[in-house]
Each structure stands twice: as C-alpha cells, then as structure tokens.
Amino acid sequence: MTAIQINSVEKSYKGFKALKGVSLAIEEGEFFGLLGPNGAGKTTLISTIAGLIRPDVGSVKIHGHDVVTDFREARKRLGVVPQELVFDPFFTVRETLRLQSGYYGIKNNDAWIDEVMHNLDLTNKADVNMRALSGGMKRRVLVAQALVHKPPVIVLDEPTAGVDVELRQTLWKFIARLNREGHTVVLTTHYLEEAQAMCQRVAMLKLGQVVALDTMSALLRRVSGSQLVVHLSSGELPQDLRHLVAHDEPDNGNKYTLRVNHVNEVEPILARIRTSGAVVDDMQLEQADLEDIFLQVVGDKQQGGPQ
Numbered sequence: 001m002t003a004i005q006i007n008s009v010e011k012s013y014k015g016f017k018a019l020k021g022v023s024l025a026i027e028e029g030e031f032f033g034l035l036g037p038n039g040a041g042k043t044t045l046i047s048t049i050a051g052l053i054r055p056d057v058g059s060v061k062i063h064g065h066d067v068v069t070d071f072r073e074a075r076k077r078l079g080v081v082p083q084e085l086v087f088d089p090f091f092t093v094r095e096t097l098r099l100q101s102g103y104y105g106i107k108n109n110d111a112w113i114d115e116v117m118h119n120l121d122l123t124n125k126a127d128v129n130m131r132a133l134s135g136g137m138k139r140r141v142l143v144a145q146a147l148v149h150k151p152p153v154i155v156l157d158e159p160t161a162g163v164d165v166e167l168r169q170t171l172w173k174f175i176a177r178l179n180r181e182g183h184t185v186v187l188t189t190h191y192l193e194e195a196q197a198m199c200q201r202v203a204m205l206k207l208g209q210v211v212a213l214d215t216m217s218a219l220l221r222r223v224s225g226s227q228l229v230v231h232l233s234s235g236e237l238p239q240d241l242r243h244l245v246a247h248d249e250p251d252n253g254n255k256y257t258l259r260v261n262h263v264n265e266v267e268p269i270l271a272r273i274r275t276s277g278a279v280v281d282d283m284q285l286e287q288a289d290l291e292d293i294f295l296q297v298v299g300d301k302q303q304g305g306p307q
Contacts, residue, residue, distance in 0.1 A: 001027075001028045001063065001064075002025050002026070002027055002028065002061075002063075002064075003026050003027060003028045003029075003030065003062070003063060003152070003153050003184035004024070004025070004026040004049060004060070004061070004062055004153060004184070004186065005024075005025055005026075005059075005060070005061040005064075006022055006023055006024040006025070006026075006045070006048075006049070006058070006059075006060050007023055007058050007059050007060075007061075008021050008022070008023050008057060008058040008059075009021070009022045009023070009045070009048060009055045009057065009058035009059070009060060010022075010055060010056050010057040010058055011041075011044055011048065011053065011055050011056055012056055017208055018041050018044040018208050019041045019044055019045060019048070019055070019208045020041075020207070020208040020209045021057075021058070021209070022041070022045060022058075022205070022208070022209065022210055023058075023210070024203055024210065024213070026184060026186060027184075028063075028152070028182070028184055029179070029182050029183075029184055030184055030185070030200055030201060031179050031184075031185045031187070031198055031199050031200050031201075032184070032185065032186045032187070032199060032200070032201050032202070032203070033186075033187050033188075033189070033195040033198075033199035033201070033202040033203070033216075034046075034186060034187065034188045034202075034203055034205065035188065035189070035192070035195060035202060035203070035204050035205070035294060035298075036204055036205035036206055036298060037206070037298055039207075040205040040206050040207065040208070040298070041205050041207070041208040041209075042157075042188045042205055043083070043157065043188075044208075045205070046080070046155060046157050046186075046188065048060055048067070049062070049067065049078070049080075049155060049186075050067075050075075050078065050080045050155065051067040051068070051071050051074060051075060054068055055068075061074070062074040062075075062077045062078050062153055063077050063152065063153070065077065076104060076149070076151070077151055077152050077153055078151050078153050078154075078155065079146035079147055079148075079149065079151035079153070079154045079155070080146055080154075080155045080157065081142050081143050081146045081154075081155065081156045081157060081159050082142065082157055083157050083158045083161065085135060085138045085139065085142065086142070087130045087131075087138055087141065087142075088130060089129070089130055089131035090129075090130075091129070091130055092126065092127050092128060092129055092130070093117070093122055093125050093126050093127070093128060093130065093133070093141055093144075094113065094117075094126045094127060096130060096141060096145065097109075097113045097116070097117070097141075097144055097145060097148050098110075098113065100145045100148045100149070101113070101148050101149060103149075104148075104149040106148075106149055109148065112148070112150065113144075113148060116144045116147050116148060117144060119170070119173075119174040119177075120140045120143060120144055120170060120171070120174060121140070121166075121170055122137070122140055122141065122144060125137060135163075136163045136164055136167050139159070139163055139167065140167060140170075140171075143156075143159060143171060147178070151183075152182070152183055152184060153183070153184045153186070154175070154178065154183055154184065154185045154186070155185075155186045156175070156185065156186065156187045156188070156189075157188050158188055158189055158190065159171060159187070159189070160189065160191060160194065161189075161190070168194075172194070172197075172198065175198075176198070185198075187199060192289070192290045192291045192294055193289070193290070193291075195290060196216065196220075196289060196290040199216055200215065200216060201213075201214065201215050201216065202214065202215075202216055202219055202290075204294065204297050204298055206297075206298045211297055211298065212293075212297045212298075216290070219290070219293050220289070220290070220293065226260050226263070226285055226286060227246055227257050227258065227259060227260065227285070227286045227292065228257070228258045228260050228266055228269060228283065228284075228285055228286075229255065229256070229257050229258075229283060229284045229285075229286060230255070230256045230257075230258065230269075230270075230273065230280060230282075230283050231254060231255050231280070231281045231282040231283065232254045232255075232256070232273070232278050232279060232280060232281060233254070233279045233280075233281035234278060234279045235273075235276060235277050235278025235279060236276075236278060237256050237273065237278070238272055238273065238276040238278070240272070241258065241269060241272060241273070244258040244259050244260070244269070245257065245258060245259075246258065246259050246292055246295070246296065254281075257292075260285075263285065266285060270283070
C-alpha cells in the first residue's frame with residue numbers, strides 16, 4: 001500500500017512558486033528522506049502533507065485519504081514533528097501527552113504514553129511543567145506528541161536541529177524500532193549523515209521541484225569511485241585537472257575535491273600538480289557520500305522564498 005501519495009502539487013505565495021508540480025509516492029514501511037537546501041520547498045510540502053496549507057493544484061493522500069476532503073481520517077494516520085518548539089506552558093509533560101491523546105479521541109492511553117516517555121528518556125520529567133524544560137527536552141516532548149496516537153505514518157521535520165548527541169541517539173533508536181515494526185517514516189534534515197544512515201530512499205528538492213529520486217544505494221553509485229581532497233599551500237590546480245573537481249569549495253580557495261575512479265589515478269594527479277609548480281600541503285582519499293551527491297545534484301545556488 002502507498003502510505004503517502006503526492007500528485008502534481010503546486011503552491012504559490014504572493015507570486016512566488018514554492019512547489020512546482022511535485023509528485024511522489026512513499027510506500028508503506030519506507031524510511032524516506034526529503035532533502036534540499038533552504039528555500040527548496042521542503043517545509044511547504046510537509047505543511048501540505050499535514051493539512052496545514054492547501055495546495056493550489058494537485059492532491060495529497062495519506063493511506064488513500066485526501067488531506068483536504070477527508071482530513072479527519074488522513075490526520076489520524078499521520079504524526080508530525082515540526083521544526084518549531086510549540087508547547088503549552090501550563091501543562092506537565094504527562095498532561096500534554098494525555099491532552100494530545102484526547103485530540104484523537106483516545107482514552108486510557110497511559111500505558112503507551114509511559115512507553116513513549118521511557119523510550120525518549122522523559123520518564124523522570126513526566127510531572128515537570130513544560131516551561132521548565134530545556135530546549136532539548138521540549139523537542140523530545142514534540143516527538144512524543146507526534147507518536148502518542150500510534151500513527152502509521154511519521155513525519156520528522158528537522159527533528160535533531162540544535163539538540164545534543166544523546167537525544168539524537170535516543171530518538172533514532174526509537175524511530176528505527178518503529179520503522180522495523182511497520183511505521184512509515186519521512187525525514188527532512190540538514191544532517192546528511194543521518195539521512196544516509198537511516199533512509200532507504202531519498203528525494204531531493206530544488207526550487208520547488210524534485211531533482212533526484214532514487215534509493216540511497218543508487219544515489220551513492222552516481223559518484224563513482226572515491227574522492228581525492230587536496231590542500232595546496234601555494235599555486236593553483238592545473239586547468240587540465242579542473243574537470244575532475246567534484247564541487248566548489250567557496251570558503252577554501254586552496255582546497256580541491258577531485259573525483260577519482262581508482263586509486264591508481266591518485267599518483268598521476270599529484271604528479272601533474274607538482275609539475276605545475278603547486279605545492280601539496282595535505283591530501284586525503286575519501287569515499288563519496290550523500291553530501292557529495294547533494295552538492296552535485298542540488299548545488300549551492302538557491303533563490304530565496306518560503307521553504
């Protein structure tokens with residue numbers, strides 16, 4: 001079954017087109033990454049999936065339920081962890097989660113609330129007022145709120161932005177478990193190493209359009225071989241090696257990342273740099289990763305506008 005079906009969605013804000021005909025099908029049980037630079041349209045798309053905004057054109061369905069015309073059933077099946085820390089300062093953690101359960105008409109939910117709090121290390125904060133929590137603890141509560149009604153589809157919008165390592169590890173352990181149990185997970189993040197570790201399939205957005213959509217392994221194969229990172233203490237990269245540059249290093253004029261298909265290509269490249277008069281200060285041979293794909297596909301030139 002398709003968990004989320006997005007059909008030709010378009011959305012404009014005062015003449016700015018945030019989404020330009022986005023179409024995606026996210027299958028049940030997938031761990032799916034939605035990536036892109038700021039202004040790419042990720043937050044607009046997430047808000048459309050959550051039913052917070054209506055698309056100008058197109059439709060979104062959660063397990064076959066349209067988020068506009070059948071919003072009650074669609075929202076029952078969806079749990080969203082937003083970027084912003086939104087909370088009611090007058091309730092404790094447990095009261096907040098009970099109230100969230102009530103929004104979905106769920107009674108006697110304390111056993112699951114206790115389990116969620118335990119898995120997010122919130123048990124010892126259960127009776128603490130929300131306004132007394134640190135930012136990291138508030139974010140844990142946001143995750144708990146999204147999971148309190150056991151939604152089959154979970155959307156995580158930058159869930160680990162600005163949080164400590166402990167929360168990241170705790171969160172991913174719990175989310176990975178839910179995914180193994182059959183929950184569909186959609187992740188947006190700027191921490192590309194998280195996406196590479198967790199996601200089975202990835203869509204990349206740029207200027208409101210999907211510019212890449214494939215499995216993680218297939219995307220990684222787009223960068224053949226390895227990358228040679230060269231730091232020059234003097235001189236410049238010879239022009240006849242410029243075609244090997246994987247991506248620009250705007251803040252590192254003496255650093256170059258070169259694509260190499262085989263380790264045997266490294267020495268001829270270094271020899272050519274030396275004969276040009278440049279001096280190699282340091283070098284590393286690295287495996288290509290998702291960040292390299294991201295920079296190749298999306299690049300760093302992005303127009304402004306709503307996300």
